[in-house]
Ligand SMILES: Nc1ncnc2c1ncn2[C@@H]1O[C@H](COP(=O)(O)OP(=O)(O)O)[C@@H](O)[C@H]1O
């Protein structure tokens with residue numbers, strides 16, 4: 001099973017992902033950008049305010065292709081639960097936002113289209129929801145994507161992705177304390193993993209809010 005964590009910079013993904021290591025010691029933990037030279041190239045581009053947005057897109061996508069073939073597909077083939085801090089939706093949300101003023105007419109569909117032929121979509125995604133102001137303040141606004149106006153566009157792209165596939169996403173309120181967010185993410189992750197492996201009770205109430213939906 002492939003479970004991903006998504007959200008704006010500063011939403012607390014990495015904090016939650018690290019906490020999940022203790023709760024799920026047998027899972028394969030991974031992230032994008034990766035720690036390979038492809039990931040280094042991505043981080044160089046993140047530090048370049050003038051980088052071309054299409055060049056950014058293809059660097060991130062190259063890193064994803066390598067991540068898929070080297071880590072994600074082999075772990076899934078071994079039957080592992082794979083938990084990734086950021087994955088395809090980050091490209092759909094961020095690169096579609098950075099391509100908004102480019103010659104590409106429907107950037108979100110374009111970025112999805114590039115992935116369609118080769119990617120492995122997540123089985124479930126936990127979205128840590130926080131407003132762009134809080135996100136930018138927590139992230140420290142150190143790179144070009146951590147500005148409030150840009151994060152607002154990223155957030156609306158995430159909203160579109162969630163509206164299009166509500167059954168794949170579980171939203172978690174990430175404006176709460178770190179402890180509350182971690183508890184909730186651990187609980188939701190447990191339910192999603194159980195549901196994936198066929199536990200009927202978990203399927204019936206996968207977001208654990210008691211409403212049976
Ligand atoms: N729920 C929270 N409330 C307040 N601060 C948080 C919370 N979660 C994380 N932080 C802090 O915000 C910063 C970014 O958290 P991080 O987990 O790295 O987010 P992300 O991986 O989504 O960018 C860190 O300094 C972290 O300690």
Ligand SMILES: Cc1cn([C@H]2C[C@H](O)[C@@H](COP(=O)(O)OP(=O)(O)O)O2)c(=O)[nH]c1=O
Nearest residue numbers: 008009010032033060086090091094095145
């Ligand atoms: C994986 C990925 C990340 N990003 C951006 C989001 C972040 O601003 C930056 C670095 O990601 P990350 O290291 O996950 O940062 P953070 O922990 O602050 O969320 O790269 C993209 O624009 N596209 C992508 O495909």
